Amino acid sequence: MPLLSSTKQQFFQIAKAGCIVVTLGFAFAGNALAQRTIAEQFIQDMKDGKVSEAGAEDHVVQELIIKRSIPITYKYINNLMSTPNAFGPGVACTVCHNSNDPSKSYRGLDLSTCKGMIEGTTEKPKHTIFTPGKDPKRDHLIRRLRNNRMPLGMGFENSTFTPNHMLVKQWIADGAKNDDNFKKNVLPLFSTANAFGPNAPACTACHMSNQEPPSFHELNLTTYEGIMLGADSVAKGVDKATKVIIPGKPELSFVWQHLAEDRMPPGISPSEARDHPNTTILSAWIKQGAKCD
């Protein structure tokens, strides 16, 4: 390579030469001439500045694995299910969920086989825990790994069957109306400390208006209108706000899910990252079709 008078010119020359070399390399790599390898695509994306900056581990998974559609193998998913600390500190999923016999395994959920994962719980009410090929973010498996039980700090040992829990559940089941029962019995619970367990702040300590900060998720649990409006109404717009109450269906209502469902593995601290890289990989496997081979 000849020296050029201008350093800047040289930069471009050398950079271009580098590109040519690499591009020629592309032509011979892999079996198909036309198909880029994953590494080639990543290198090109780096050059084009399409790889976004961030330091966190989950971001790495996004950039290297998710964006480039690396096929996730069931073998790795099987490892995740049976390895301690796979999704943050805690025992492996398969300790409690390793058989479809509900007298041996919680919910009759068998996470030790691909078939069992796809089948879901066998204890009534039977339900799947994800749908192959679909985004599983709101489905049982992923939300149990990501969603902290509310109020923050409530451990699994605190009942989710208290009268106050039942009041909220029944109100949603009955249609989530702005009636006397709601005003007198339900709404006050959200602004009362210890309403859903000991040593707990009121829900409204964190969810008190549509402004974030200070209100997490722009969620306002102080009024009927705020509750029915839902979360992130400023960020997404009022029409696209995330509904947290589905009238008649407590199981689908985020308010109820968060009051009733413990995050897994049991005992994990709410301060552990919700977007664990392995949770992201598990989601990717599901989106890719939850293939068993």
Next chain:
Amino acid sequence: MPLLSSTKQQFFQIAKAGCIVVTLGFAFAGNALAQRTIAEQFIQDMKDGKVSEAGAEDHVVQELIIKRSIPITYKYINNLMSTPNAFGPGVACTVCHNSNDPSKSYRGLDLSTCKGMIEGTTEKPKHTIFTPGKDPKRDHLIRRLRNNRMPLGMGFENSTFTPNHMLVKQWIADGAKNDDNFKKNVLPLFSTANAFGPNAPACTACHMSNQEPPSFHELNLTTYEGIMLGADSVAKGVDKATKVIIPGKPELSFVWQHLAEDRMPPGISPSEARDHPNTTILSAWIKQGAKCD
């Protein structure tokens, strides 16, 4: 559900209704009408307030797994043996213990198979490391995972064959008598810093009376009577105090075990929790019979 005049009454009504619904659910769940599923039993225990409060991870294992006798599979035990960091930071057990050939594997101990785990060490003196169906707390496998070598901070690189170690061992082997040898040669070792390794406090710095605090385990190593009385004599009563010396049998004497046995995995800090959830699960598998299928 009709609104009632009193909120309190309503609590009970709704709670009761909730219970009825769940109870009806019970009748149809599982194959056997009479047998409760694990999940059902746990829910009932939560309602009955039988689930005790605590935050730590091992407590979760107690409540969810041990109390409800979740059957532990050998497959998970095999994972624990072959996975790094399974019992706290450190390499996997099977790195050093993966064959019954003592020229390849420490003690000829094969932790990579169920048969090998049950057989124990093959190097003489051969011994099992637990008894299937029995509480393994004092047996080799579990005590090597739980018991810190004393004095705290002594790493595996500090010999357990020093003259002072031998003096204690021989004294126990000879019957642990309150004789001149004991008074002149053995007893003083417990109150001497660095007696069993460099930069070590005296044993009596932590075990100096029957009062806890300040004396750990209510153990008094300052007198013959204190040593022979044993640990936890206040908490359990003098008759049920835990003997720390078994005359004639140093290998069964806790004093000798703690002086001579390094905690595994090698290099683990004594500050790591002794009741690791996976140690609890390993113990449960043994108590359940150490089944290989």
Next chain:
Amino acid sequence: MPLLSSTKQQFFQIAKAGCIVVTLGFAFAGNALAQRTIAEQFIQDMKDGKVSEAGAEDHVVQELIIKRSIPITYKYINNLMSTPNAFGPGVACTVCHNSNDPSKSYRGLDLSTCKGMIEGTTEKPKHTIFTPGKDPKRDHLIRRLRNNRMPLGMGFENSTFTPNHMLVKQWIADGAKNDDNFKKNVLPLFSTANAFGPNAPACTACHMSNQEPPSFHELNLTTYEGIMLGADSVAKGVDKATKVIIPGKPELSFVWQHLAEDRMPPGISPSEARDHPNTTILSAWIKQGAKCD
């Protein structure tokens, strides 16, 4: 054992007696009378004071596994490749490297099988990642686990194809001469902040002389002579200093490797220990011949 008048004499007597007992034990242990077991050798080394003192986890691996040539099984290596956090926080190697098809797996590198590990990358330029039986410290597999990308803090998302990177690479490829191009275009890059990425100190902030401290690895990147002299010229002597530039071969030059290669698993912090116990074990398996059975 009779009591002796002198405590010191007794020490030796008892210690000797202890040794005799143990030595007799040796004679019967194992299949071959002549061959010591690993445990026996370790005990003897402890007695002889040949076990060196240190507290760190990797030291334990050195003393217990490496020095005594414990045979590492492929089964454990396979676990390491497929287990999250095996070499520090991060996803498992096999998530991205699990097939020899470069359209599915980065570099067409299959770390999920022993054959794939030995074959190395299948994407052109094909290359092995270690040589069975040889010290792998400088080879791809181990150096990607140990070497931090420079400047410290540069994440994988920062291009290694910037014009400045290309200038260094091309200068080495062209023979690493002390010519005008070097003086005007290359040398200044080493003393310029942000030359190889955003928010980065200059190379010479850490490598500015042959004195350590303050200059890491006694490496001086401020002059042509310093660069060509290499690292650790004081500790090893000028003749044995570690060359960091191999004229004509950027891929073999440590300067280029450190500028261009990200440490694995991706996202791992440079502050994580480079000598992870499992990296040491992986190296030992390679040195032992990378046996697949």
